[in-house]
Each structure stands twice: as C-alpha cells, then as structure tokens.
Amino acid sequence: MHTTLIADSGATKAEWRLLHGGRSKTIVTQGISPYFLNTAGIAALLEGELLKKLKGVTVERVFYYGTGCGNPENVKSVRKALRQVFPDAKAEVSTDLLAAARAVCGTNKGLACILGTGSNSCYYNGRTIQRNSPGLGYVLGDEGSGAYLGRKVLQYYLYNTFDDELRARFDARFVTSPVEILDSVYKQPFPNRYLAGFTMFLAENRGHFMIENIIEDGINDFFFQHLCKIPEVWKYPVGFVGSVAWGFRDKLEELCHSYEFELGPVLQKPMDGLVRYHKELAQD
Numbered sequence: 001m002h003t004t005l006i007a008d009s010g011a012t013k014a015e016w017r018l019l020h021g022g023r024s025k026t027i028v029t030q031g032i033s034p035y036f037l038n039t040a041g042i043a044a045l046l047e048g049e050l051l052k053k054l055k056g057v058t059v060e061r062v063f064y065y066g067t068g069c070g071n072p073e074n075v076k077s078v079r080k081a082l083r084q085v086f087p088d089a090k091a092e093v094s095t096d097l098l099a100a101a102r103a104v105c106g107t108n109k110g111l112a113c114i115l116g117t118g119s120n121s122c123y124y125n126g127r128t129i130q131r132n133s134p135g136l137g138y139v140l141g142d143e144g145s146g147a148y149l150g151r152k153v154l155q156y157y158l159y160n161t162f163d164d165e166l167r168a169r170f171d172a173r174f175v176t177s178p179v180e181i182l183d184s185v186y187k188q189p190f191p192n193r194y195l196a197g198f199t200m201f202l203a204e205n206r207g208h209f210m211i212e213n214i215i216e217d218g219i220n221d222f223f224f225q226h227l228c229k230i231p232e233v234w235k236y237p238v239g240f241v242g243s244v245a246w247g248f249r250d251k252l253e254e255l256c257h258s259y260e261f262e263l264g265p266v267l268q269k270p271m272d273g274l275v276r277y278h279k280e281l282a283q284d
Contacts, residue, residue, distance in 0.1 A: 002060040005089070006278060008099055008271050009066035010117075011036070012193070015271055016050060020057055024275065027053045033067055034074035042081035051085060062091040063278060065099035065270070070135075096270075097122055098129060103273025104239025104265045106280065111233055111264075113226075115219070116242030117196040119145035121226045123236075133226040137192075144222025146196030146244050152214045153198040154181060166210060173201060203247050219244075219251050223259060237264030241273075 004019040011033040018025040029049040032042055062082050068074045075093045082091040101112035101124035113121040119142045123131040135141065142148050156162050157170050158178055184194045205211045227233050238261050240252060246268035256263040267273055 002282070003057060004061040004063065004278060004282075005054075005059045005086075006271070006274050007062070007064040007066065008096070008269065008274065009064070010096070011067050014066070015269070017271055017275055018054065018057065018059075019275065019279070026271075031067070032078070034071070034077050035068050039077045039080045039084075042078060043084045046081065046085045059086045059089045062086055062089050063274070064091065064093045065096055065274070066093070067096055069093055069095045070097075095129075096120075097132065098124075099270045099274055100239075100241040101129060102277040103241055103267055103270035105237075106273075106277050108236075109232070110236045111227065111230060111238040113222075113238065113240045113245070114242050115144050115146075115222065115240055115245035117146045117192055118142045119148070119222055119226075119242075119244075121222075121230070123230050123232045131230055131232070133229065141225075142192075143225050144219045144244065146199045147192040148195075148221070149202060149214060149218045149244065150195035150198035152218055153201050154185075154195070156210065156214065157181075162210060166205065166208060169205060170201060173204070174198075199244060199247070215248055215251055216255075219248065220255060223255050223261075227261065228259070233259075233261055237262045239264030240266045241268075241270045243268060 006017045008015045010031045012031040014029045014031050016027040016029065018027065027050060030045055032045065034042065037045065064078060064082060066078065069078065079091050079093045097112065097114060097120050100114050101122060104110065104112050105124050105126065107126045109126050110124055111121065112124050120135055121133050122129045157167065158181065162170060185191045188194065202211050202215055227238065238256060245252060245266055249266045252266060253263055
C-alpha cells in the first residue's frame with residue numbers, strides 16, 4: 001500500500017491517520033472549516049500542526065473527508081492547500097457523509113447516517129452517494145442530532161416541564177440561568193455546539209421517563225423525517241456514525257426493530273472504518 005494519509009475533519013478537531021510501512025500513526029490537529037479558513041490559512045495550519053509530526057515521510061495519497069466539503073468552492077480550496085503541503089501526493093477531498101458511508105458500508109450497498117452535533121443520512125451504492133436528505137442545519141433540521149436533543153433539554157428546563165428532581169439535577173450540573181442560556185443561543189458564536197453540550201444531561205440521567213422520552217422522540221424524528229423517505233431503507237442495513245449514535249445506540253436498536261430496518265454498524269468515529277475501507281481497496 002502507498003504511504004497514505006486519511007483525514008476526518010470537523011470544524012473543531014481533525015483526526016489524521018498515517019499508514020506507512022505496515023504501521024499506523026494517529027495525529028490530532030485543529031479542525032478545518034473552509035468556511036472560516038482560506039487556502040493560505042488551511043496550508044499554514046497543516047504546516048504548523050501536521051507536517052512536523054510526519055517526520056519527513058513522503059505522503060503519496062491523501063484522502064481528506066471534512067465538514068463543508070459539499071461545496072465545490074470549498075473542495076477546491078482544501079485540495080489546493082493539500083497540494084501545497086504535499087506536492088508529491090494525489091489528494092481526494094470528500095464530504096463527512098461519504099466518510100460515514102465508507103466507514104459503515106465499505107464497498108457494499110447500504111444507508112449511512114451521521115448523528116453527532118448535526119445529523120445527515122444517505123443511500124450509498126457501494127461507490128457513491130445516490131440519495132441524500134436535504135441538510136437544513138440546526139435551526140430548521142438536524143433531527144436526532146446533539147443540537148436537536150440539547151434544544152429539547154433546554155425547552156424542558158425553560159418551560160419548567162422537568163419535575164423537581166430533574167430541575168435540581170440540571171441546576172447543579174450547569175449552574176446557568178435563562179438569561180445566560182438565551183444569550184448563548186441567540187448572541188454568541190457556534191450556538192449549535194452550545195446546544196449539543198446539553199446532551200450530556202440526557203446521557204447522565206438515563207432511566208427517568210422524561211429523559212427517555214426526549215431521546216426517543218428526537219431520534220424518532222430523524223427516522224421519520226429522513227430514513228423513511230429513502231426507499232432502500234427496507235432493503236439494506238442502516239449504519240450510524242457519531243457521538244449521539246454511539247451514546248444512544250440502544251435507542252437505535254429499538255427504533256430499527258420498530259420500523260423493521262436492519263441495523264448496521266454503529267461507530268463513535270469513522271476513522272477505523274475508513275482505514276479498513278482504504279486498505280481493502282488498495283489490495284484489490
């Protein structure tokens with residue numbers, strides 16, 4: 001196999017896996033959002049945080065999967081930066097959704113879903129994404145995501161729906177106020193990340209009927225609004241990637257059983273699946 005570098009990049013953090021001489025090395029850098037960094041900024045980040053950790057290894061192939069790479073202009077910017085930093089390498093730049101599909105499906109047909117800070121889903125034919133739900137973002141969409149579930153937690157808190165026990169637990173856990181919450185959501189940067197941070201309250205209070213209702217209703221909204229509109233969902237396995245999927249995989253299993261879907265792999269992160277995919281492809 002060629003000396004290969006695989007990247008899985010969000011806006012906050014990027015995980016890189018170097019495959020070289022039968023060995024594997026993981027490197028973590030700042031995330032890359034081409035909406036906030038131009039080509040020069042991306043190249044500077046890679047030179048400053050990544051290149052020095054490769055210790056003179058000549059990279060021959062780069063497979064980059066990242067946020068914002070559904071936009072053709074962003075793809076051009078990332079690819080140009082990769083060519084500057086790795087002039088001897090062939091670079092492929094793809095979406096985080098294709099990363100999820102390759103990680104959970106490999107070269108087989110199936111459905112791939114992301115349930116992390118945001119959410120997404122697609123039907124994958126073993127090579128390319130064939131059908132994809134529209135991504136409306138955390139304000140209008142992102143059903144089942146951390147931002148969606150976190151928003152439900154805050155609604156229960158601010159509308160005083162939580163019982164006394166849960167309200168006391170919330171107050172002890174977050175030490176915040178309605179004024180601070182509204183300011184963070186409507187005036188501060190990255191409100192989707194802020195909202196997603198409240199999913200930990202769900203994970204820490206499993207078993208309470210209100211908590212279970214929030215989790216089940218939020219993930220069921222994802223199944224109903226997205227998966228049920230993909231005809232192939234009743235023919236092929238449905239795999240999931242992301243922190244929410246991993247944390248609430250018991251609910252995924254219950255809902256797949258209810259909808260008569262076949263549950264595929266559930267991964268916290270796509271990297272191990274991507275390494276397996278690219279190794280298998282290199283052997284063929």
